[in-house]
Amino acid sequence: MSKRDYYEVLGLAKNASEKEIKKAYKRLAMKYHPDKNPDNPAAADQFKEVKAAYEILSDKEKKAAYDQFGHRAFERPDMGGGRQQYGGFNDFEDIFGGAFGDMFGRARGGSQFGGFGQRPRRGQDVIFNMDVDLEEIVHGCSKVVELPIYEGNVQTTKKLNIKVPAGIENGGKIRLAGKGEPGANGGQPGDVLIQVNIRPHLRFTREGNNLVCAVKTDFVTAALGGQVEVVTIDGKRVNLKVPAETQTGGKFRMKGQGITDRHGQVGDLLIQVNIETPRNLSEQQKALLKEFAAL
Incomplete structure (x- = not known):
């Protein structure tokens, strides 16, 4: 089945700014996150599709290649015969020059093709909504949460102890540095962002x-x-x-x-x-x- 256009996945025009791309990704990632859709198996696939679109469009070099060639820039045709099996890969190098060589080296399997290295890539942030009672924020509290973390295409679960500070406002965020998804090629892991939502109280x-x-x-x-x-x-x-x-x-x-x-x-x-x-x-x-x- 053919892939959907990444701009269509994020609901954006092709001239969308970096800020608009990031905003669209955060909104859709929260909407389709498997933890928020336990009864909708299709949400996990939509989440992965949104994540894949963001990984390409948020990277300036990858975005430039995608805007020029679409999904073909990152596909690998199965054709025998050494280096020539990648078809248009050499053409991409000729067109874009050395600035894009490393990017295509990563897309095609790394340094074995022309010695191009793999750049470290920071892991994705994980956004999680946590509900607390009004009484709990008067003095602060601790909560244990289970977060879904993706390592490649494999979903795992990570338990974290969250300290909710006293007096945090409704919608306030707690950042746990380095607790998000692992980075690629030695890159730093992402962060976990906990958004605190205060439940309505019966009397206060x-x-x-x-x-x-x-x-x-x-x-x-x-x-x-x-x-x-x-x-x-x-x-x-x-x-x-x-x-x-x-x-x-x-x-x-x-x-x-x-x-x-x-x-x-x-x-x-x-x-x-x-x-x-x-x-x-x-x-x-x-x-x-x-x-x-x-x-």
Whole structure:
């Protein structure tokens, strides 16, 4: 089966910039990554196709050869007879000169063809999405993840211990240098990029380093003043002093009860008080309320 055009694979025009090529690769690699598509066997083939396209188009020399000759620049026809078995390979050398000799030497099998050496090539970065709970980023945590790593066309699994720093923002990235896919021809391995996604919390939301929650109180406490119990994200129970004549939706601040970010800045806990209307009132209670309303 013939290969698809590499620009078509990445959804790009042939005049795409390096930045556009890299952006398209990252987007499609995340989309088709086998770890994100466990129920779709075809995703692994699409992932490999995207990776192959990026390896050619991200290399200036390979891209120039591909733009001129397409897939033929890297194909090896099976024709007997020594060096001539590679057909147009010598023509490529004549056309492009020594600057491209090393590139074609690598594509055709290395130094055995005219003494061209193989350049070291850095391994690909591995991008991984990791979900954490809001409680886990308040103090930081450690997670063990299993990452799919490709060595050539063979997929292996690597276990890594990830230290999630306290206060990391939603979508923040953790870089593990040298933990990605192995390099070729003695090249350095790539990196692992962990993107941290914070799961929504049932009671708390985050605004910068501040945590926001809501508590209920009865209208008597709101009218006369008193205390309302608040459960912090750590599970501690603290009392919030509510002044008299507090209106529903009123907000109060508890200093230092928020999130400490990676720069040591500490947020607060912002509490919204909602007044709860009583239900199932007795006749006597209704009468008293009517009397209060009349006063």
